[in-house]
Amino acid sequence: MGDVMVSCKGVKKTFVMGKESVHALRGVSVDIIRGEYVSIMGPSGSGKSTLFNMIGGLDTPTDGGVEVDGCRLADLNSSQLAWFRCRKIGFIFQSFNLIPTMSALENVTIPRIFAGHPPAKAKADATRVLERVGLGHRLDHLPSQVSGGQQQRIAIARALVNEPLIILADEPTGNLDLHTGKEIIDLLNDMKQNLGVTIITATHDMKMLSCSDKIIRIEDGSVKSVDTQASVKVKVGSIDGETVM
Amino acid sequence: MPNATNIPEQTRVSWPIVFSVSLAGLRRRFARAMITMAGVVLAIAFLCYMLVNESVIRALIAEGSDELNVLLQNANVDIFSGGKTDAMTLLLISLTLLTSLVGIINAMLMAVSERVKEIGTLKCLGATDQFVVRAYFVESTIQGVCGSMIGLLVGLIVAVGVSFKTYGLYTFSTFPVSGVLTSLLMSLGAGAALSVTAAIIPAYMAARKQPVEALRVEE
Numbered sequence: 001m002g003d004v005m006v007s008c009k010g011v012k013k014t015f016v017m018g019k020e021s022v023h024a025l026r027g028v029s030v031d032i033i034r035g036e037y038v039s040i041m042g043p044s045g046s047g048k049s050t051l052f053n054m055i056g057g058l059d060t061p062t063d064g065g066v067e068v069d070g071c072r073l074a075d076l077n078s079s080q081l082a083w084f085r086c087r088k089i090g091f092i093f094q095s096f097n098l099i100p101t102m103s104a105l106e107n108v109t110i111p112r113i114f115a116g117h118p119p120a121k122a123k124a125d126a127t128r129v130l131e132r133v134g135l136g137h138r139l140d141h142l143p144s145q146v147s148g149g150q151q152q153r154i155a156i157a158r159a160l161v162n163e164p165l166i167i168l169a170d171e172p173t174g175n176l177d178l179h180t181g182k183e184i185i186d187l188l189n190d191m192k193q194n195l196g197v198t199i200i201t202a203t204h205d206m207k208m209l210s211c212s213d214k215i216i217r218i219e220d221g222s223v224k225s226v227d228t229q230a231s232v233k234v235k236v237g238s239i240d241g242e243t244v245m
Numbered sequence: 246m247p248n249a250t251n252i253p254e255q256t257r258v259s260w261p262i263v264f265s266v267s268l269a270g271l272r273r274r275f276a277r278a279m280i281t282m283a284g285v286v287l288a289i290a291f292l293c294y295m296l297v298n299e300s301v302i303r304a305l306i307a308e309g310s311d312e313l314n315v316l317l318q319n320a321n322v323d324i325f326s327g328g329k330t331d332a333m334t335l336l337l338i339s340l341t342l343l344t345s346l347v348g349i350i351n352a353m354l355m356a357v358s359e360r361v362k363e364i365g366t367l368k369c370l371g372a373t374d375q376f377v378v379r380a381y382f383v384e385s386t387i388q389g390v391c392g393s394m395i396g397l398l399v400g401l402i403v404a405v406g407v408s409f410k411t412y413g414l415y416t417f418s419t420f421p422v423s424g425v426l427t428s429l430l431m432s433l434g435a436g437a438a439l440s441v442t443a444a445i446i447p448a449y450m451a452a453r454k455q456p457v458e459a460l461r462v463e464e
């Protein structure tokens with residue numbers, strides 16, 4: 001077992017809306033190991049995205065704490081959080097979230113600029129990563145000029161360009177068809193194998209399980225079960241991209 | 246082992262880079278930028294027309310030729326006031342400037358609320374509040390300054406054109422170069438002040454948007 005990359009300890013999140021309060025997370029404790037591919041599963045509204053926000057330093061827990069790479073996120077100010085998100089986390093979104101007025105290359109260049117690299121170097125690095133995800137021929141296209149699968153590849157390149165420790169992907173295949181979704185998962189798995197980056201995805205999607213080292217099931221804000229690779233194999237058996245359980 | 250004290254503050258993005266990012270965005274949203282600019286163009290054109298007109302008329306009055314005085318009287322100019330702009334006109338100019346100020350603020354606030362997700366995404370990628378403030382400030386200011394320049398040109402051309410139509414070549418023989426230059430500078434100054442002021446509120450509203458917004462999926 002490697003060292004712990006993400007450690008959630010008793011994470012609670014309550015949203016107060018007027019008189020009502022929604023308990024989105026009711027005390028979640030999980031450890032995620034460096035280099036693991038983790039899938040977080042659970043029905044809609046179970047708190048997956050809320051947990052992602054905590055790990056990515058986008059939101060603060062009502063109670064409990066999150067440590068990433070040994071650093072307590074609650075101790076960081078907003079500028080330090082920006083530094084942390086920029087270099088340690090690569091975000092991938094369900095709806096891609098590319099900047100519509102920027103070309104593929106500019107979209108991938110911008111995190112590199114935020115990390116303080118001069119524009120020429122940032123561009124060269126971005127070009128290299130876009131080539132790596134198979135989009136070397138689409139550098140100057142706007143997001144609206146490429147397919148959904150290609151947009152998500154641009155987003156993956158953007159997430160990878162600063163060589164993060166963790167990729168946080170909240171339903172990365174949610175807006176893609178089965179086949180394209182499978183390609184995106186394969187690409188993420190390839191990044192895990194070859195770059196050693198820790199991958200955390202949230203999904204309803206069974207085909208995402210095949211390459212997961214760990215599956216965390218969440219229901220109603222609590223962890224229901226944590227399955228490791230060995231037990232996953234038994235449960236999912238030979239499910240491939242086209243089979244739905 | 247890292248802790249809060251050895252995570253540094255985020256690197257600052259320099260003004261020239263902010264400028265090029267904003268400019269690229271404006272180029273690709275050109276039609277939109279033109280509409281936002283239209284309000285400034287009109288207000289500054291009006292201001293510039295008024296100021297240039299005043300200094301041209303003054304020069305014409307100062308010339309004191311009889312033929313000119315007839316023309317001036319035919320055009321209903323009060324020769325004895327020396328061509329000075331009256332209070333009513335000043336009020337009108339002020340209202341126009343104010344309207345255009347509110348117009349830019351409104352257009353920029355709309356741009357901010359349309360791009361909540363974009364701002365959230367940029368923050369996920371490492372943008373600081375400061376970067377967001379700067380980017381929106383620059384975007385609004387570029388539109389304001391470009392709008393002012395165009396307005397300046399329009400106002401000048403119209404003022405000179407109208408004067409030429411009424412007073413013919415006298416317009417040029419008495420042309421008050423330094424007076425007109427002062428008018429142009431004053432209009433440009435007003436336009437710049439207007440656009441910078443209008444940029445402040447939207448820029449801070451933009452920076453207050455939270456990165457969680459990036460993950461919220463809306464159809």
Ligand SMILES: Nc1ncnc2c1ncn2[C@@H]1O[C@H](COP(=O)(O)OP(=O)(O)OP(=O)(O)O)[C@@H](O)[C@H]1O
Pocket residue numbers: 015016017022023024042043044045046047048049050051
């Ligand atoms: N900003 C918020 N204000 C109030 N309630 C919220 C907020 N964000 C999330 N919630 C609530 O918290 C619960 C968990 O939401 P969350 O988005 O984490 O679910 P999810 O597992 O990601 O669902 P999905 O699979 O549909 O994306 C839901 O009941 C939701 O309504």
Ligand SMILES: [Mg+2]
Pocket residue numbers: 048049050170
């Ligand atoms: Mg969600």
